[in-house]
Amino acid sequence: MAYSQANVKELVAYAKAHGVQVTPEIDAPAHVGAGWQWGLDFGVGELTLCWANSPTVYHQCWEAPCGQLNPMNEKVYDLLDKIWGEMTDLFESDVYHLGGDEVFTQCWKNSTVVSDHVSNKTGDDEYFEIWAKFQERVQNNLWKRAPKKKIQLWTSDLTTDKFFKYLPKDKVIIQTWGPAVNNEPRMITDAGYQTVVSFQDFHYLDCGFNGIDRKDNGWCAPYKTWQMIYEQPLDFNVTANNARLVLGSELVMWTEVSGEAALDTRVWPRASAFAERAWTNPSTRWDKAMPRLTIQAYRIIETGVAADLLQPHWCRQHPGECPLIVW
Structure with a gap:
């Protein structure tokens, strides 16, 4: 899908009129392939590496389609700067998300244009350093x-003690994506960074x-039920001093296997359950929310959104008569 200016x-x-900021995510240096292959033909060198998928895709990236920016090509920085210029003209958000997701060092190891600049060609440390300087x-x-915008990045090998010196604490927000057991919000806030929490096993x-x-x-x-989402605590195991x-x-909806026809049912009404948790943080459990969310699902459907139901239609017609099993 392409969007014009x-x-x-x-x-x-439209979002602004409804009190919402649209925050763009321009992922780099990974997840970049299509549209960047023209460099050699136009005499500016390779802009993206590892973009030609093959049966050896897992030696190039985490999942197809492959592609990773060439951090050694000056033209890459010129093009990104032009993208930043366009982005700042189009978006009013206080934050710009620059991704940093799923950077695959093996791609750069397989590319002499990058590997020729490191002494230990099989290790990861020097490639992470190249990535950090790129970032x-x-x-x-x-x-x-x-100058007043903050940037947001996904947790990665870059968001660790060794590379924090490249990420100013007053200007960088780190978004988690690992499972809750990884305790990423605690580690990030202990390091002094602001965070946005998205647990893969709940969000x-x-x-x-x-x-x-x-x-x-x-x-x-497994599938994240609305009850699982609703009962995920908001303290995220951070210290009281770091709660600020x-x-x-953020609830996340990736679209590798979610087409337009299924989008509404994947998001709604689970997003409503998340909204109640995130905005009001109730002390009660999911069963107390069921009557409200059942009505909310029907309200959403009446607006034309193809939301799922939480209970049979009969339960809405007979409030309190559908037993719930709570444990």
């Missing part, structure tokens, strides 16, 4: 255009349907 402006204006440069270029709405490359329900199964660094939590 007019499309983006319309979305931003520092692109975020500094963005701040030249929009990923695309999980539990089918795997894109295997005979199972996908890497992040938790900006909030």
